[in-house]
Amino acid sequence: YGKNTIKFLRLHKEGKKHFVKEVEVCAHLRLTSPQEYLEGNNSLVIPTDTIKNIVLVLAKKNGIPSLEQFAIDICNHFMTTFCQVAYVKTYVQEVPWQRLHEDGVPHIHSFICVPDGIRFCEAEQCRNGPLIVFAGIKDLKLMKTTQSGFEGFYKNEHTTLPERHDRILCGELFCKWSYGECKDFDFNCIWKKIRECILEAFAGPPDCGEYSPSYQKTVNSIQMHILSRVSQVQVIEVVLNNTFYNVVDMKNLGLTNDKEVLVPVEAPYGSCACTLGRK
Amino acid sequence: YGKNTIKFLRLHKEGKKHFVKEVEVCAHLRLTSPQEYLEGNNSLVIPTDTIKNIVLVLAKKNGIPSLEQFAIDICNHFMTTFCQVAYVKTYVQEVPWQRLHEDGVPHIHSFICVPDGIRFCEAEQCRNGPLIVFAGIKDLKLMKTTQSGFEGFYKNEHTTLPERHDRILCGELFCKWSYGECKDFDFNCIWKKIRECILEAFAGPPDCGEYSPSYQKTVNSIQMHILSRVSQVQVIEVVLNNTFYNVVDMKNLGLTNDKEVLVPVEAPYGSCACTLGRK
Amino acid sequence: YGKNTIKFLRLHKEGKKHFVKEVEVCAHLRLTSPQEYLEGNNSLVIPTDTIKNIVLVLAKKNGIPSLEQFAIDICNHFMTTFCQVAYVKTYVQEVPWQRLHEDGVPHIHSFICVPDGIRFCEAEQCRNGPLIVFAGIKDLKLMKTTQSGFEGFYKNEHTTLPERHDRILCGELFCKWSYGECKDFDFNCIWKKIRECILEAFAGPPDCGEYSPSYQKTVNSIQMHILSRVSQVQVIEVVLNNTFYNVVDMKNLGLTNDKEVLVPVEAPYGSCACTLGRK
């Protein structure tokens, strides 16, 4: 198969107000015949340059009402236009431009980049198969400074980690969910709701939080919360890349450090992942 | 000289509410004698490990009320403790953790990383000289989708760029200012005000913007605006790393592209910089 | 499942001569029960810290005769020691330290980092299943300045790419192969031979090269060459991330550019991949 990446900006105006979407699109194609590989016969090959043109033309004609709709448009175009395409997958990722505000007033044409979690989606289809849509968020960095521990784990002669009931929980979250077969969803609205669910499940109630006995349980809580609140979601994959922090031992320096100064532990660098679906 | 980088977290509580500062500190030292280099005599050398301990101890004892105050504390410590230090510079940069909010309610111990411009500062001092404080913001990505052009530039036989009166202005801003000799400023408050000035000068009024005839003029407008509004600032350096966008020519594809689809131009990649002070 | 990454150095001496291996090890574990996720019950969880200790202890006891043998040792340890482990995969990657030479004389304890292709391997095993070993090379950047073209491809109204029979072929190669079930192979020797095969198949004979009609065909040539020369290899995956170069059009500048000055095309950025096995 082949894939390629195109980055571009789509602008549109409503009156004097400007709207901007900057996206990175990656299209994977697999052809029905491997003759290009085996025989060097290029007659079915769709050049990278043509794929780029198609993506840009679709953006021009249809705009990007949502990342998901745009990914669907691209899949549909390839499947209906090229009978030599056996499989197509499109990945669309957004540059997180947000409208600037001055004293609460939105600016008509100025934007700031705020990368607090990157939105992306995927659409994929095999010839004669359904078009499946995924969406997700990545590079979302979160931290809880208390209400987290890790106790009661398996121990043997290689165990040196002490049990902790009040540690820092910090990580970079990747979350990807499937909508199953493509329907007429309000993808923008659902995405925002799921982002909120993630934050709620990670942090717990604002006045007290909720105790996390492990990174794994937090991953599961996020999944359960989304499944219970967003009916359109079928399956959820969550990966949490953990950053561990150690309380600095200051005894040698004549001080007591009551979880006030901590250093990140670069290695081992861990991550935990789980995929959960509806029954 | 030698320098080194330490990353750590400083936590403190007010009642049940948690406050977190994660910083990266870089300390540069120059000693009065180069004997370590020339003779391999280490007797005056302050090991990297000791510098790390000092930074952590200061964070533990003083906390980090502002990046600037912490940088000043470190400078003072090295100058007063080690007579072999001829020059010290400390750079402090913040990991942009922001308190999480759920339905507008602030969470007592959960945070999200929002890197929409990174705050940093520097303090430097030569023995017997004044302690100078700088502060700044970096990695601030801004875009205007109109009210920008570039015309009337110098032309000769190597010129191929067309004049444009309605282009995208997009860039990554670095801005660093000096407070002159250290006084009792409210560094946190001033920093926020300067960030606002930058956004105002870049974007212009929210309902109509302000025309920018070049990246250079926008750099100057930002500087003038800060100098006129923030009396504590003595000198300002601004660097704007430009991202150019080209309107895609779709004539070959049978379409008219009225600045709707644009692609970033990776090379040449330009930047303009200017340093401006008070008379 | 969970995974984590550990980086370390393994040193050993033969007389006064030093040997060094710096590796990054990543271990993935899946447990027989998901109770850690569902119930927050940690009693079967092997902490990241314990995994790190095990990897370091194995390195200390067994050394790293080859990346592959070390990956196998780790797999075996987890499978035989922990009955709660359902699946283990270990990835080992090398920092490419090479012995320094002065006027052709090898230095007994000095090394230089030469990242012209990074060696890695994987070993994986399900409980009651065979231990499978993979090896590979990545980040190998190669270029042919002629003997490459791209013609006869599929064309329609979105095609703007001209046919070319003398272009630059440049890319970053990823190549991973499977040895099938683990046997007593000389992994170091085989790896070197496969690296040579890749270079030969990419470049063709030194005096004239060999024409490549597409990136795809080059990928296939590499695979075929390895399969024909290295009997231990069962299946090969190759991914070639293409860098395209355009001849700069200098007509406007009054010059003829006969493929002398070219600029890399940042987007679209393409890649082609193929997996090929023995019948």
Added chain:
Amino acid sequence: YGKNTIKFLRLHKEGKKHFVKEVEVCAHLRLTSPQEYLEGNNSLVIPTDTIKNIVLVLAKKNGIPSLEQFAIDICNHFMTTFCQVAYVKTYVQEVPWQRLHEDGVPHIHSFICVPDGIRFCEAEQCRNGPLIVFAGIKDLKLMKTTQSGFEGFYKNEHTTLPERHDRILCGELFCKWSYGECKDFDFNCIWKKIRECILEAFAGPPDCGEYSPSYQKTVNSIQMHILSRVSQVQVIEVVLNNTFYNVVDMKNLGLTNDKEVLVPVEAPYGSCACTLGRK
């Protein structure tokens, strides 16, 4: 001032043999008048796009016999063509393509990227001033597994580092030297000789090495060795970014670790730098 970066490939043939240089050029210009910044008057501004064209045209016309000669050509062009240029600096950096060899036979048109130290140079000139040429190497990663220690350093109540007489010395080297006023040097030959000097001074004799009492002394040894062996060099700046390795304490794990297993210490991350010139 303004600067911009251009990346391109320069190809030339001698008979059927191909030669390739891929470079990144960065040109900084400062104009005699700041009217572009203060007044938004662009009439003297040389657009980034024009600078790119000039660099490419010079590469086409003159080729790149050495990075240094190319940097000089660019400086000369700007100074002689544009009377509004007050200062020009050009930085040229090489992509380290090396000719492929098969069984010792050089390939006529195939190359491999071998980034074991990146060559760069700078040329700068003020109007009416001399043209100064610098050259250098960066990203050169070196390691000595013995013959290095750190003892007798300054100690006080914040010192926790133990003295060591047999540690790992590992770092990334940056070295930049000045040739003074530009003369007719064989820049390629001198660069190779200096690279050899660096390796010799870092490693010491191949059969026994040479003891380094500190990173600082090693920096100085490199500088002294170059100054004594290469008469064209006037001033040398060396920066060594240190990677520290700690011997893993395995007592808890029931093992004695005799400097066999070490882990890199991510923080504090140190560096030492020194600039040395002839009297």
